[in-house]
Structure formats: structure tokens, C-alpha cells
Amino acid sequence: xxxxxxxxxxxxxxxxxxxxxxxxxxxxxxxxLAALAHPHALGDAGTIVWAIRLPRVCVAATVGxxxxxxxxxxxxxxxxxxVDPYLTGVSAGAAAAIAICVVLGVTLALLPAIGFAAGIATxxxxxxxxxxxxxxxxxxxxxxxxxxxxxxxxxxxxxLTRAQASGYASAILSWLAGSMAxxxxxxxxxxxxxxxxxxxxxxxxxxxxxxxxxxxxxxxAIGVDVDRxxxxxxxxxSLLTASAVSLSGMVGFVGLIVPHIARRVVGSDARRxxxxxxxxxxxxxxxxxxxxxxLFAPAELPVGVLLAFIGVPAFLYLYxxxxxxxx
Amino acid sequence: xIQARELRVRAGTRTLLEGVTFDVREREFVAVLxxxxxxxxxxxxxxxxxxxxxxxxxRVGGRPVESLGANERARTIAYxxxxxxFAENMCVRDVVAMGRYSFHRWWQWHEDxxxxxxxxxxxxxxxxxxxxxxAFPTLSTGERQRIWLALGLAQEAPLxxxxxxxxxxxxxxxxEILELLRHRVAxxxxxxxxxxxxxxAAAYADRIMLLGCGRMLAFDPPERLLRSPLLEDAYGIPMxxxxxxxxxxxxxxxxxxxxxxxxx
Numbered sequence: 001x002x003x004x005x006x007x008x009x010x011x012x013x014x015x016x017x018x019x020x021x022x023x024x025x026x027x028x029x030x031x032x033l034a035a036l037a038h039p040h041a042l043g044d045a046g047t048i049v050w051a052i053r054l055p056r057v058c059v060a061a062t063v064g065x066x067x068x069x070x071x072x073x074x075x076x077x078x079x080x081x082x083v084d085p086y087l088t089g090v091s092a093g094a095a096a097a098i099a100i101c102v103v104l105g106v107t108l109a110l111l112p113a114i115g116f117a118a119g120i121a122t123x124x125x126x127x128x129x130x131x132x133x134x135x136x137x138x139x140x141x142x143x144x145x146x147x148x149x150x151x152x153x154x155x156x157x158x159x160l161t162r163a164q165a166s167g168y169a170s171a172i173l174s175w176l177a178g179s180m181a182x183x184x185x186x187x188x189x190x191x192x193x194x195x196x197x198x199x200x201x202x203x204x205x206x207x208x209x210x211x212x213x214x215x216x217x218x219x220x221a222i223g224v225d226v227d228r229x230x231x232x233x234x235x236x237x238s239l240l241t242a243s244a245v246s247l248s249g250m251v252g253f254v255g256l257i258v259p260h261i262a263r264r265v266v267g268s269d270a271r272r273x274x275x276x277x278x279x280x281x282x283x284x285x286x287x288x289x290x291x292x293x294x295l296f297a298p299a300e301l302p303v304g305v306l307l308a309f310i311g312v313p314a315f316l317y318l319y320x321x322x323x324x325x326x327x
Numbered sequence: 328x329i330q331a332r333e334l335r336v337r338a339g340t341r342t343l344l345e346g347v348t349f350d351v352r353e354r355e356f357v358a359v360l361x362x363x364x365x366x367x368x369x370x371x372x373x374x375x376x377x378x379x380x381x382x383x384x385x386r387v388g389g390r391p392v393e394s395l396g397a398n399e400r401a402r403t404i405a406y407x408x409x410x411x412x413f414a415e416n417m418c419v420r421d422v423v424a425m426g427r428y429s430f431h432r433w434w435q436w437h438e439d440x441x442x443x444x445x446x447x448x449x450x451x452x453x454x455x456x457x458x459x460x461x462a463f464p465t466l467s468t469g470e471r472q473r474i475w476l477a478l479g480l481a482q483e484a485p486l487x488x489x490x491x492x493x494x495x496x497x498x499x500x501x502x503e504i505l506e507l508l509r510h511r512v513a514x515x516x517x518x519x520x521x522x523x524x525x526x527x528a529a530a531y532a533d534r535i536m537l538l539g540c541g542r543m544l545a546f547d548p549p550e551r552l553l554r555s556p557l558l559e560d561a562y563g564i565p566m567x568x569x570x571x572x573x574x575x576x577x578x579x580x581x582x583x584x585x586x587x588x589x590x591x
Contacts, residue, residue, distance in 0.1 A: 222426055224397065225397045
């Protein structure tokens with residue numbers, strides 16, 4: 001298993017390197033490595049690597065890793081393989097708030113923060129609706145997440161029909177489709193602390209997440225404070241998802257597929273599953289973003305669209321072919 | 328080991344248990360009997376501290392059960408619920424190792440030699456040490472029941488609570504499970520076990536608690552309880568008890584509308 005994790009780490013590293021290599025200006029490997037080694041050296045290569053590509057790769061890695069952990073946490077807690085991070089309501093709430101703010105003419109620089117705040121606010125509403133007694137009712141959580149997401153989709157649709165006249169529609173759509181175009185160190189500096197906070201909570205929940213594989217009743221019997229574990233996991237998933245959404249808008253399928261693949265590779269033990277999800281989420285998203293930047297250069301494809309095109313067939317292939325072992 | 332006084336459990340307006348008072352001694356094997364819905368699972372859950380109770384007091388090992396923290400509870404009471412789901416993607420040893428959860432602080436992600444010893448001992452005690460690396464979902468129902476028992480043993484708790492551990496098992500495997508429990512009692516554990524089979528209870532339990540409609544009707548040694556008219560009251564059918572050649576009392580429903588033997 002350690003060998004498999006090491007292999008995944010290598011894949012993630014190579015994906016990040018590939019992300020640095022491709023782009024508008026062709027840079028050979030040696031130049032990229034030299035620029036990486038000397039951050040303060042001047043020159044075009046240094047600027048391209050340090051100001052454009054590296055932040056972009058780091059953003060993609062943060063988004064991919066956050067969504068993948070979030071998906072792994074929620075699938076584990078709900079013992080439901082078709083759950084994804086957007087169940088928390090975070091993305092729908094963020095998207096609706098962003099759409100409204102775009103139409104109102106709020107400056108673009110504020111959008112990540114607004115998206116983050118609205119996402120967390122929606123997650124709190126979903127959590128409040130899912131609360132029963134001191135714990136979380138998983139069915140209520142799923143229902144609340146889906147209902148609120150549907151409600152906010154309707155809000156977005158209304159805003160979009162209004163925005164078409166004023167020409168804001170494309171800004172909203174690029175957010176909805178998920179894109180990391182133009183994101184850099186500044187956005188990362190905003191989102192990363194929350195993502196790390198989410199990761200810390202996720203790590204705290206690892207032993208309980210493992211125990212929850214036995215079901216809530218048995219987990220409680222062996223000494224898990226199930227209520228506390230559920231709240232910790234939901235808080236971690238919401239923070240991670242909100243960080244990702246504030247960076248990239250709605251990037252789909254990473255949070256759904258990556259935990260599945262990770263489970264295939266390293267099994268269901270949360271200690272390894274979280275690590276594998278981080279590595280695979282990073283690799284997949286960085287590669288997808290690199291492809292999104294270069295396939296139709298100089299035009300950029302929204303990375304969310306690209307991931308859906310790769311992700312859906314891959315997911316169906318895995319699911320239908322995997323059949324029985326897929327749980 | 329357990330002291331219950333005037334225990335009352337409600338769910339909404341329904342009363343699930345009322346006025347239940349009893350003591351269970353250390354190293355005693357108690358079978359809890361009663362028809363479906365009598366409150367067996369409710370009682371076990373209350374003792375396990377995973378259920379709630381509205382009135383009365385309940386002490387386990389001298390401490391009020393509601394005052395035990397989650398970890399402390401798991402090290403005092405090993406509760407083996409009757410639900411049998413989940414644990415996909417886990418091997419047998421990983422399932423049993425979960426019994427060590429309460430011994431770990433939050434930063435301890437890996438088992439130490441003491442854990443390994445306890446898990447091995449638990450697997451040996453249920454005769455499943457050769458199954459350690461098997462995938463849990465590939466086990467038969469009886470094998471799973473043994474593994475759930477091993478999970479409880481790995482908790483190293485003095486009190487074992489089991490909810491119908493012999494349901495869905497064939498006669499032999501059912502008796503093997505109860506024999507294992509009897510061995511654990513000989514090794515110093517206290518066992519409280521909900522059962523459906525009166526004769527299993529009669530053969531293995533020191534005392535039988537009879538529940539009916541949320542009340543404790545009797546709490547007596549098998550030889551007294553199985554001859555008691557309370558048994559017929561609880562189940563609502565006539566019973567007859569006979570002594571088997573081995574000396575153990577056996578009880579059966581009295582069949583009145585008997586199938587004729589010559590009616591081909």
C-alpha cells in the first residue's frame with residue numbers, strides 16, 4: 001500500500017510538472033527547472049513560471065485536492081457512493097450569490113470572498129435543516145442539500161435571463177462552468193488557509209471515519225462520539241468545498257470520481273484514502289487545467305466542462321465494468 | 328455489574344419500558360426473552376448507553392451509565408447490535424481491530440503491540456484466527472456473528488451485551504456461539520444476551536429475564552421460569568415443558584390443532 005501511495009505521489013508530481021511545461025509559450029524542461037530553482041532570477045522564463053504557471057498549477061492542485069477530500073469524507077460518512085461535495089449546498093449558494101453580485105456590478109476581486117461566504121452560509125442552512133437532536137440525520141442532509149441546490153439553480157436561472165440583456169451572462173457562465181483562468185497567488189492566499197483548516201478537521205475525523213464503516217450503531221458501541229464525528233466531517237467538507245468553489249467556481253466530478261478511484265487503488269481505510277484522494281485529485285485537476293489551457297489556445301476551455309467530458313465516461317466505465325467490487 | 332431501578336423508556340407517547348428493576352451479578356450469563364416488541368432491544372440499548380431512558384437509574388459497574396464518556400463506555404460495555412450491514416471493503420482483522428478504537432487518542436492512527444495482542448486474542452477466542460485476512464463480505468452469517476463477537480472481545484470490556492446473536496444461524500452454529508459466550512463467562516465476563524429460542528436460553532443462561540409489553544415479568548433461573556405460567560402469558564400461547572434425558576428443561580408450544588398423520 002505504501003508503494004501504491006508513493007506511485008500516486010509520483011503521478012501527482014509529474015502532473016504538476018506537466019502543468020508547468022505546457023502553455024502559450026513553449027518552455028523546455030531544463031528552463032522550467034532552472035526557473036524553479038532560482039525564484040529571484042530575472043527573465044521571461046522566470047516570470048512565466050513564477051507569476052503565471054506555478055500559481056495556476058497550485059490553484060488547480062488546491063481545488064482538486066479539496067474537492068477530492070471533501071467527496072471522500074461525505075461518501076464515507078453517508079456510506080453512499082454517489083454523494084459529491086456539492087451536497088453540502090456550498091456551490092449552489094456560492095454560485096447564486098456570485099451571479100447576483102455580477103449583475104449588481106460588484107468588483108471581480110471581491111467575488112471569491114463573496115462566493116466563499118455565501119457557500120459557508122448555505123452549508124450552515126443545510127446543516128441546520130439536517131440536524132436532528134444533537135446529531136445529523138443523513139437522509140435529511142441529502143434532501144436538504146439537493147433541495148437547496150435546486151432552489152439556487154432557479155435563482156441563477158432567473159438572474160441569467162435578466163443578465164443576458166446587460167451582457168453579464170458570460171461572466172456568470174464562466175463561473176458556473178468552473179474555470180481557473182486568471183487565478184493566481186492572490187486568490188490562493190485567500191482560499192488556502194480555509195482549505196488547510198478543512199484538511200486539519202478532516203485529519204481529526206480520520207479514526208472516526210474508519211469506524212463509521214461499521215455503521216453508526218456499531219461505531220457508537222466501540223466508543224465513537226457519532227454526533228461529534230458527523231459535525232466535524234460536515235464542517236471539514238464544507239470548508240474544503242467552499243475554498244475550492246471560491247477559487248474555481250463549480251468544478252464537477254472531481255469530488256465524485258476521485259474518491260472512487262482512490263478507493264480502488266488503496267482500499268477504504270480513511271488514513272490512506274484521504275492521502276490518495278489528495279494526490280489523485282491534484283493530478284486529475286492539474287492535468288485537466290493544463291489541457292483546458294492548451295487544447296484550443298489561445299482560447300481557454302472551462303476546466304469544469306473538460307472534466308465533465310473526461311469524467312463522465314470514465315466514471316460510467318468504472319462503475320459499469322467494476323460492477324461488484326465497486327462499493 | 329448492572330443495577331437498574333424503575334427504568335422507563337418512551338418513544339414519543341409510547342412507553343417502551345416501564346418500571347424495570349433488576350440486578351445482574353458479575354460473571355453471570357443472563358438471557359433476555361420476550362416476544363417481538365417486548366422491549367429487549369430497547370433494554371439492551373439503554374444499558375449500552377447508546378439508547379436513552381426517561382426515568383429511573385441505571386448503573387453499570389457502579390457508575391451511572393449516562394455519566395460514562397464514549398471511550399469509557401466502550402471499555403466497560405461491549406454492545407453487539409443485531410444489525411448486520413456495512414463493513415464492505417474491510418478485511419476481518421480490520422473489523423476486529425475497530426474494537427480498539429476507544430484505546431486510541433486522536434493522534435494515534437496505528438495499532439500498537441498491545442492492540443495487536445488483543446485483536447489476536449479475540450480472533451483466537453472465537454476460533455477465527457485463520458480468517459484474519461479474508462474480506463468481511465465473503466463470510467457466512469455464522470462467521471460474521473463470530474467476528475462481531477470478536478470485535479466486542481477486542482474492547483476488553485467486562486460486560487458483553489448481545490442482541491440476538493443466534494438469529495439466522497443454524498442449530499449447530501447457534502450453539503457454538505452460545506458456547507463461546509459461556510466460555511467468556513467462565514473467563515470472567517458478564518453476558519446479557521437477547522434471545523428468541525427458549526431452549527437455547529434454558530441450556531446456557533444462569534438466569535432468564537422475561538419481558539412482555541415493556542415490563543419485566545420474571546427474572547429467574549431457567550428451571551423455574553420455563554415452568555412458570557408467566558411464559559404462556561408473555562407469548563400468548565400454551566406451552567409444555569419436558570425434561571430432556573440430559574436433565575435440561577425443554578419447552579415447546581403446545582400444539583392443539585395437530586396435523587393428522589394418516590391423512591395422505
